[in-house]
Amino acid sequence: MKHRFIVIDDSELDCFIAEKMIKHTIENEQVIAFTEAARALEYITQQGAVTDQPKAILLLDVLMPVVSGFDFVEAFEQLPPDVQRSYLLVALTSTMNKNDLSRISGYKSVKHLLDKPITAEALLALLGEIDATAGEPLAGSL
Amino acid sequence: MPGKIKILYIDDEPNNLTGFKASFRIDYQVFTALDTTEAEIILEKHPDIHVIFCDQRMPVKTGVEFFGEMRSRFPLPVRILLTAYTDIESVIDAINHGHIFRYVKKPWNDADIMSAIEEANKFYISNSLLTVKNEELKIAYNELDKFAYSVSHDIRGPLSGILGAINVAANLNSVTEMKEMLALMEKSVKKLDVFILSMHDYYTLQRGELQLTEIDMNYLVAGMQDMYKVYANAHQISFTAEVNQQEPFRCDAFILKLILNNLLSNAFKYQRKELDNKRVALRIEVSRGTATFWVADNGIGIPRHHTEEIFTLFFRATSQEAGSGFGLYNVKDALIKLNGDIKVDSVLGEGTTFTITIPNK
DSSP: OOOOEEEEOSOHHHHHHHHHHHHHHSOOOOEEEESSHHHHHHHHHHHOOOOSSOOEEEEEESOOSSSOHHHHHHHHTTSOHHHHTTEEEEEEESSOOHHHHHHHHTSTTEEEEEESSOOHHHHHHHHHHHHHHHTSOOTTOO | OOSOOEEEEEOSOHHHHHHHHHHHTTTSEEEEESSHHHHHHHHHHOTTOOEEEEESOOSSSOHHHHHHHHTTTSOSSEEEEEESSOOHHHHHHHHHTTSOSEEEESSOOHHHHHHHHHHHHHHHHHHHHHHHHHHHHHHHHHHHHHHHHHHHHHHHHHHHHHHHHHHHHTTOOOHHHHHHHHHHHHHHHHHHHHHHHHHHHHHHHHHOOOOEEEOOHHHHHHHHHHHHHHHHHHTTOEEEEEEEEOSOOEEEHHHHHHHHHHHHHHHHHSOOTTOSSOEEEEEEEEETTEEEEEEEEOSSOOOGGGTTGGGSTTOOSOSSSOOOSOHHHHHHHHHHHHTOEEEEEEETTTEEEEEEEEEOO
């Protein structure tokens, strides 16, 4: 089951790394990267709800200028529920203090955390986690 | 300290009040009150009263009681008790509880009063300084916290990016991909370098003392043109400079260059890429004791609601280009050191002009 990936990170280099990591570790070609969260939001809104494919995994950098990861999640949670259900939010953490860490994991739609720089092992572990919890009933969420 | 020290004297005997005022009104600004209610009204109106003399034996409450009660409402004025009686117990008690600074025996001699005032005033001043320093420390701590957090992110960010790139390198198949990645890594490293240099500027500004020399604006501008020539040509940005220096100008050359460099590098960086006639213009005018600098561009501009915030440390108004987050903060800091001023005029999507004024030293 191939997940689509969306990467949102203000660092071009980090987007590049995420893309390459995903493509080579899981041999997955479906990666779209955005360096501006605002553009990503536009894209997601345009795409609407996606029901015929497994959820797209969204790797979201938290500390970004102008529109931060926090701003993005807050805007994301305003989208219609069926659009939200098409995505799985993973927050990319790096040198974050406790306050920011607990703040980002406090959001309902942020399901997982992944540390930067992304390594092959961490990516595989994340996918294992995601696929394991995928079988659980959605009762009570969103 | 400009002006005369303000002192307040409270006594239920009017003759004492008159006598006191007569003796001391030349050297000090004397306020008098017949009772504690009147005294509190005066203290409300004049919060900068430094010393309060109060008689101990008064009808409604004693001086010690008054001082004990008003202390929390008016913590700053230094409290001195005047007492003829050997009410020593309560006086000692009051001194020990910090309610009063000292006591002076009645009838007083002028020298005793004046030395008490001078001592009390010194105490007042050092306490005020302490309060000021405490406030400054609080601000400094806050800044340090913000700083430590941002610095670790802004330094670790590029570094962990490069680490990630090294991890990925093992998986890359083509030289083209490798070259693509190396170019991105180079950007990271440069960003880190700029950040560290800006941080260095930040510290230099904090610690350094002004070194004033005569500034030749034409020479300064020639240096700037030299510095940006290559970049300007490579990105098709026209760079014009105009100097009108009518009198000698003394300033700190390092700080001046820091200001201009930060503004110019921003002007060059935040351009509208697709524009045909990109330009950056520098104009300098020195006349009537002031130097005015205009740095103008026709680039991306700054959103109106951000024009104040851009001077905040680590604030970024755009994700278009990597800024260190220090630049404009350093500029503002530098201008404070030079007693100068800065104004921003910007229209989003059209361009920005910064106007700096610096008085001649």
